[in-house]
Amino acid sequence: MTGRKRQNAEARKPAILKAFYQVIEAEGFENASMAKVAKQAGVHASLIIHYFGSKEKMVMALVDHVLQTYTSLFARLPKGGEPQERLERLLSLIWSREWHNAASFSVVFSFLALSQRDPSVMDRVRNLYGHYRRYLLEQMVLLSKAGVIRVDDPKGSAEALISLSEGSHYFCRYHIEPGTFDAHCRHMIRAARTILNATAS
């Protein structure tokens, strides 16, 4: 039974990370041991060490993977096209199901807690959202010039928009009653439009 099937090492890493992710989701970061991850991945714990070097490095690899998920989301934010249509696509992407369900809160919250004491994780989170912030600031200026929105403080408006969207994600996780997600998103988009003093579509 030993050394049964052979796979490429690099191809197996994502499978192990997925198992790690699942164990965290099911049992919490504090209970996600190497043995449990190995069992979930159908592999021996020593193989994980062989691939990642240590548990800590595996944690960092998963942090990167989760942040990459958000990077991919941010990359889909509209950058061209008609201003009015760009605003619409922007708002409906931020308040979409896939945006809200991008990653497990169990995992994300654990990593945000980790970021509070690990400077390297903090930097990565900061850097990720830095792109988002700069994008929104840029759009505030562009959309304002195009007359689609009216803001006299683009930086403040971008901060408000980020806060509203992040807070909304948080809100949904705790206070949304079944079947009211779409209504909530409509409320938030309306609030966002009000903040931006935008002309309703």
Add this chain to the structure above:
Amino acid sequence: MTGRKRQNAEARKPAILKAFYQVIEAEGFENASMAKVAKQAGVHASLIIHYFGSKEKMVMALVDHVLQTYTSLFARLPKGGEPQERLERLLSLIWSREWHNAASFSVVFSFLALSQRDPSVMDRVRNLYGHYRRYLLEQMVLLSKAGVIRVDDPKGSAEALISLSEGSHYFCRYHIEPGTFDAHCRHMIRAARTILNATAS
């Protein structure tokens, strides 16, 4: 050295919880062992078990304590007085330093992660914010009647206000540059006023 000083059991529990809190903040929830908490509190690990029964019960006690901190904050939200002044006090309390620094993010994030898989913790968080939601909804109606704000959907406005404030807490933890906290709060209060269609003070 054994049985040195004697203190009331109930009086010592808070000291142990404080030590637990500090260890989580410094080393993370996943590394906060009984031994470390005992050392931080200057007692033996077995004494902690004697007081709390088990580690899990101690965790729940700390969850309650942290949530109680927020309950105390919410209790300070203005309920009477002139409507216009009430709105001002409401906004400046939500965007105040003490509101933002109410609890360590390391601890809070870990507990929010915990709430995702522990229904009893989830219920407590839900219940805590339920009060906040109901309070804001009530104020939306009252302030609207008084003509201080103009909202046609009080529930949606309350949701937007909560999202904006929660997201702002999150935002500050990652993206605030030194010395810009007050400016950020001014931006957020302004955005809140816009959402509420309030008359500026």
Add this chain to the structure above:
DNA sequence: CTATTAATTGAACGTTCATTTAATAAGGGA
């Protein structure tokens, strides 16, 4: 077919974990 390399396992390591049990010390009431 053989030699080599890399994937994978199995067993063992020392450490730390939460918890239990027994022993000890301190204070309060009689």
Add this chain to the structure above:
DNA sequence: TCCCTTATTAAATGAACGTTCAATTAATAG
């Protein structure tokens, strides 16, 4: 003073932890 309750420690428990290392198996190259 002595006793009883209880706070507190000390020591020991077995399980689980992350990690190491040698052994074993599968693919690959010659």
